[in-house]
Amino acid sequence: MSVSLYRTMQLIRSSEEQLARCHARGLVHGACHTYVGQEAIATGVCAHLNGDDAIFSTHRGHGHALAKGMPPGELFAELFGRETGCSRGRGGSMHLFSPEIGMMGTSGIVGPSILQAAGAGYSFSLRKTEQVAVAFFGDGATNNGAFHEGLNMAAIWKLPVLFVCENNQFATEVPFSDAAGNPDVASRAAAYGLPGLQLDGNDVVAISQAAQEAVARARSGAGPTLLECKTYRTRPHSEGMGDYTYRTREDVAAWRERCPIKRLRATLLAAGEATEAELDAIDAEIQTHVSQVSAAAEQAPWPSPGAATTHVYSPVRSVVEPGVSATRELSFAAATLEALDQEMAANPNIFVFGEGIGIRGGNFGTTVGLYAKYGAQRLRDTPIAERGFVGMACGAAMTGARPVIDFMFIDFINDAFGELVNQIAKMQYMSSGRLKMPVLLRGCIGIGHAAATHHSGSYHSIYSHIPGLRVVIPSTPYDAKGLFLHALRSDDPVLFLEPRELMAVKGPVPTEAYEIEFGKARILREGSQITVVGIALMAQRALAAAGQLATEGISVEVIDPRTVSPLDTATILKSVRKTGRLLIVDEAFAPCSLGAEIAAQIADQGFDFLDAPIRRINGAFAPTPYSPTLEAAVIPALDQIVAGIRRLAHE
Amino acid sequence: MPIDITVPRLGWSMEEGTFAGWLVPSGSPVTVGQPIYSLESDKVTMDVEALDAGTLHIPDDAPVAGATVVVGQLLGHLLQGNEASPRARATALALGIDIATVTPREGATRIIEADVLKVVRPAAKLMEEAFRAPHFYLHADADATALASLRNALLPLLPKRVSYNDILIKAVAVALKQHPRLNAHWVDNAIVQRTQIHIGLAVDADDRLLVPVIRNADQKSIADIAADRAALVERCRQKKATREDLADGSVTLTNLGTFGVDRFQAILNPPQSAILAIGRIAQRPVVVDGQVVARLTVPISLSVDHRVADGLAAARFLQAIVELVEAPLRLALIQ
Ligand SMILES: Cc1ncc(C[n+]2csc(CCOP(=O)(O)OP(=O)(O)O)c2C)c(N)n1
Ligand SMILES: [Mg+2]
Numbered sequence: 001m002s003v004s005l006y007r008t009m010q011l012i013r014s015s016e017e018q019l020a021r022c023h024a025r026g027l028v029h030g031a032c033h034t035y036v037g038q039e040a041i042a043t044g045v046c047a048h049l050n051g052d053d054a055i056f057s058t059h060r061g062h063g064h065a066l067a068k069g070m071p072p073g074e075l076f077a078e079l080f081g082r083e084t085g086c087s088r089g090r091g092g093s094m095h096l097f098s099p100e101i102g103m104m105g106t107s108g109i110v111g112p113s114i115l116q117a118a119g120a121g122y123s124f125s126l127r128k129t130e131q132v133a134v135a136f137f138g139d140g141a142t143n144n145g146a147f148h149e150g151l152n153m154a155a156i157w158k159l160p161v162l163f164v165c166e167n168n169q170f171a172t173e174v175p176f177s178d179a180a181g182n183p184d185v186a187s188r189a190a191a192y193g194l195p196g197l198q199l200d201g202n203d204v205v206a207i208s209q210a211a212q213e214a215v216a217r218a219r220s221g222a223g224p225t226l227l228e229c230k231t232y233r234t235r236p237h238s239e240g241m242g243d244y245t246y247r248t249r250e251d252v253a254a255w256r257e258r259c260p261i262k263r264l265r266a267t268l269l270a271a272g273e274a275t276e277a278e279l280d281a282i283d284a285e286i287q288t289h290v291s292q293v294s295a296a297a298e299q300a301p302w303p304s305p306g307a308a309t310t311h312v313y314s315p316v317r318s319v320v321e322p323g324v325s326a327t328r329e330l331s332f333a334a335a336t337l338e339a340l341d342q343e344m345a346a347n348p349n350i351f352v353f354g355e356g357i358g359i360r361g362g363n364f365g366t367t368v369g370l371y372a373k374y375g376a377q378r379l380r381d382t383p384i385a386e387r388g389f390v391g392m393a394c395g396a397a398m399t400g401a402r403p404v405i406d407f408m409f410i411d412f413i414n415d416a417f418g419e420l421v422n423q424i425a426k427m428q429y430m431s432s433g434r435l436k437m438p439v440l441l442r443g444c445i446g447i448g449h450a451a452a453t454h455h456s457g458s459y460h461s462i463y464s465h466i467p468g469l470r471v472v473i474p475s476t477p478y479d480a481k482g483l484f485l486h487a488l489r490s491d492d493p494v495l496f497l498e499p500r501e502l503m504a505v506k507g508p509v510p511t512e513a514y515e516i517e518f519g520k521a522r523i524l525r526e527g528s529q530i531t532v533v534g535i536a537l538m539a540q541r542a543l544a545a546a547g548q549l550a551t552e553g554i555s556v557e558v559i560d561p562r563t564v565s566p567l568d569t570a571t572i573l574k575s576v577r578k579t580g581r582l583l584i585v586d587e588a589f590a591p592c593s594l595g596a597e598i599a600a601q602i603a604d605q606g607f608d609f610l611d612a613p614i615r616r617i618n619g620a621f622a623p624t625p626y627s628p629t630l631e632a633a634v635i636p637a638l639d640q641i642v643a644g645i646r647r648l649a650h651e
Numbered sequence: 652m653p654i655d656i657t658v659p660r661l662g663w664s665m666e667e668g669t670f671a672g673w674l675v676p677s678g679s680p681v682t683v684g685q686p687i688y689s690l691e692s693d694k695v696t697m698d699v700e701a702l703d704a705g706t707l708h709i710p711d712d713a714p715v716a717g718a719t720v721v722v723g724q725l726l727g728h729l730l731q732g733n734e735a736s737p738r739a740r741a742t743a744l745a746l747g748i749d750i751a752t753v754t755p756r757e758g759a760t761r762i763i764e765a766d767v768l769k770v771v772r773p774a775a776k777l778m779e780e781a782f783r784a785p786h787f788y789l790h791a792d793a794d795a796t797a798l799a800s801l802r803n804a805l806l807p808l809l810p811k812r813v814s815y816n817d818i819l820i821k822a823v824a825v826a827l828k829q830h831p832r833l834n835a836h837w838v839d840n841a842i843v844q845r846t847q848i849h850i851g852l853a854v855d856a857d858d859r860l861l862v863p864v865i866r867n868a869d870q871k872s873i874a875d876i877a878a879d880r881a882a883l884v885e886r887c888r889q890k891k892a893t894r895e896d897l898a899d900g901s902v903t904l905t906n907l908g909t910f911g912v913d914r915f916q917a918i919l920n921p922p923q924s925a926i927l928a929i930g931r932i933a934q935r936p937v938v939v940d941g942q943v944v945a946r947l948t949v950p951i952s953l954s955v956d957h958r959v960a961d962g963l964a965a966a967r968f969l970q971a972i973v974e975l976v977e978a979p980l981r982l983a984l985i986q
Binding site: 580 | 736737739759761763764765
């Protein structure tokens with residue numbers, strides 16, 4: 001047992017020293033954060049993990065990957081940017097993915113590993129798999145909100161997680177003592193109600209023992225543990241960086257003497273578990289192996305440039321939508337509730353996170369009645385920790401669950417921007433499609449009800465800018481149910497945005513479970529003289545405007561894109577080819593918006609169809625004010641849309 | 652982009668003045684230096700000259716005569732010839748129209764597709780209209796012996812190569828002058844009598860059918876007609892035809908004889924009420940004094956809108972054409 005710990009630590013050390021040489025030779029194209037000095041931690045913890053247990057790591061993740069069983073050749077090839085790398089050359093040092101062996105990924109952003117491990121723990125406990133999740137993170141991450149939110153939620157729900165803090169006493173060049181009000185990390189566990197242990201991070205035996213207990217505790221359902229491992233990295237933060245502006249040569253030399261490998265070697269010899277010759281033979285064997293895989297990785301093929309944009313999304317699944325022939329009427333909110341209920345009954349991996357979505361049934365009745373049917377674990381009321389539970393949803397989706405996040409008001413999603421944009425949106429791509437990301441994020445949008453500026457935003461333009469996300473905005477109950485169900489069955493992350501002013505509006509909805517594919521616009525009304533594209537509430541307002549203008553003899557075609565990403569420009573283009581005129585109405589801000597995107601695409605592909613400039617009507621470029629008179633002044637009104645259409649039709 | 656016409660400062664101290672009225676109406680072409688409106692300051696009244704050329708556009712909300720205006724205030728625009736929508740340009744190109752000759756509809760600042768289509772309505776629309784017109788057809792074969800000799804005689808004499816069509820255009824124009832009933836259009840459910848005689852000729856320009864018009868053909872010599880016709884056909888093929896080139900024909904002549912077609916009936920070219928279809932000029936058996944002999948003949952068929960002319964009027968018109976074709980020397984003499 002202990003000899004195998006020695007072997008793993010030596011493999012990490014040899015690999016890191018070889019990578020440092022390769023970096024100096026220019027074979028590593030980007031950053032190279034080595035793990036030299038900290039080998040005992042990954043080794044001691046991973047010694048107690050099964051193949052299907054999941055680890056989540058950081059920018060300093062080579063050691064975690066090797067300890068979890070990644071063949072060193074895949075690590076070298078990845079840092080050399082080759083096709084055979086663990087991330088197929090997409091990641092480099094900071095983005096190592098090998099989900100097949102439970103190496104769920106390293107993140108170049110400090111913090112998310114904590115949340116993703118907590119989310120994986122949620123997934124394991126929901127699905128009762130007895131797997132364990134481990135978050136590795138540095139001392140720097142303990143001052144980040146992810147630490148607070150992740151540990152808290154893992155503690156409340158007793159998730160099977162190990163939080164392993166590798167306190168190497170610096171975050172880049174900032175000493176932890178200067179950055180922490182309470183530099184005793186282990187003691188912080190008390191604030192969240194979980195056990196916290198401080199360990200000598202250079203003593204692999206101590207770490208291994210503590211990890212063994214923590215893993216057993218997690219598997220038994222008793223909950224998470226925080227392990228603070230005090231250690232020191234004896235190479236620079238990143239290869240090629242200067243090292244002695246913030247610490248002294250003497251300090252580094254002293255810590256080199258406390259090398260964890262030397263220490264285990266002495267222990268093994270003293271205990272008679274191995275002889276010098278045996279350990280020398282292991283060292284030589286590993287050295288040869290590392291030299292060989294390094295040389296082989298140098299010869300490995302480069303990824304083909306044609307593959308640079310694959311796996312941004314899961315493959316599209318085509319569906320046939322039934323059409324609006326139903327006679328039964330439901331409200332927009334009730335239509336999505338029906339879809340959620342039908343799919344939760346069919347798929348036990350779906351769970352909902354939100355504030356007041358349990359017994360209460362959601363601020364807008366989005367989950368009414370479901371708590372009684374599916375219980376607390378699948379309808380989970382959360383602390384007010386949007387970043388935290390979005391980060392957890394990422395980890396849960398990486399490990400087989402299908403989280404639905406109910407924000408009430410979508411404004412709150414901005415607190416989770418990083419988790420959404422840097423983690424959730426990129427995960428399928430970075431893992432070359434080996435991880436799926438079925439996360440549904442829902443919330444209401446739009447100005448009205450004097451909700452004022454923090455409960456009225458429309459952020460679809462911002463999120464449509466991000467590759468990897470789907471952005472859906474229905475404007476009728478029929479569309480809402482079909483698109484919601486499609487989102488629940490999609491392997492992509494979907495932002496499902498619900499126009500608040502339309503949530504109570506009723507319309508015909510088929511009773512059976514049906515799907516509407518993303519990227520298919522709906523022509524709400526046919527016309528010949530001018531095309532009006534309206535989204536959310538503005539789709540319905542444009543429809544009303546078209547009705548008014550018909551009496552004046554102006555024939556308006558109204559299109560609701562229904563999804564902003566992907567955007568169905570083909571339908572819009574076809575319409576403009578017929579009418580020669582295009583107006584886009586959106587209550588969201590104009591700069592860099594959906595309207596700007598449609599205008600650019602149509603100008604590009606349909607310039608010769610245009611008889612007049614493309615025009616836009618947008619909400620005012622200002623936060624939403626409260627007073628009804630002010631509120632009305634910032635959102636496109638019906639008569640403003642009527643006048644805009646009329647003017648453009650005659651232009 | 653249209654060029655703005657704004658109130659100038661007449662002298663150092665002027666801040667405002669009185670607009671005294673336009674000197675040219677909206678929609679007229681304006682040249683550089685042409686006085687276009689009058690302006691009064693406290694010292695002088697001045698006719699202000701255009702600084703740029705263009706088509707004057709006076710917006711609905713422009714100041715009226717007597718209004719006080721301030722220096723820099725917008726009075727109107729000079730539309731530039733190229734102020735057309737991308738769609739209008741694309742359509743004009745496809746139809747072979749020079750966009751510079753299309754004018755925007757009243758009150759508008761930009762040429763759109765509809766303005767181009769007013770010049771040449773698309774074939775499909777035209778055909779629908781044509782089929783709504785109650786047609787009838789008359790046929791006659793004219794002896795073309797004299798026609799051929801006349802052409803052969805003119806060929807060495809004239810600078811432009813004379814075609815049979817040039818002589819036939821002249822024949823139709825003269826016959827139309829004699830039978831003005833056929834020089835009428837059916838517009839908005841009424842007969843609109845025309846006074847001038849413009850003959851359209853169907854031309855194949857790069858697989859597009861265009862009908863350029865020889866204006867006042869009754870008053871032109873065969874030589875002039877030949878020169879006009881050659882220039883028009885060239886412009887059509889170069890996609891440089893102007894609105895003027897294509898607009899306002901009285902009747903149309905279409906000749907498929909050179910493509911080996913013996914005889915055919917043509918569809919009307921609305922709002923025109925008559926079209927002549929000319930077949931192949933060839934030796935055909937005819938009966939002369941009880942004997943079958945070979946004669947050079949030209950088959951002519953006439954399609955007529957019954958709302959405009961009845962069978963008898965049409966027959967007289969066709970008879971006049973046949974007579975002129977069979978004794979064409981008169982055509983060479985009439986100027
Ligand atoms: C959110 C975020 N902020 C800043 C950085 C830049 N950065 C990269 S590594 C690092 C220090 C991290 O320190 P620590 O968590 O202690 O890990 P260590 O490098 O010591 O292993 C910083 C600030 C980052 N990657 N992510
Ligand atoms: Mg650190």
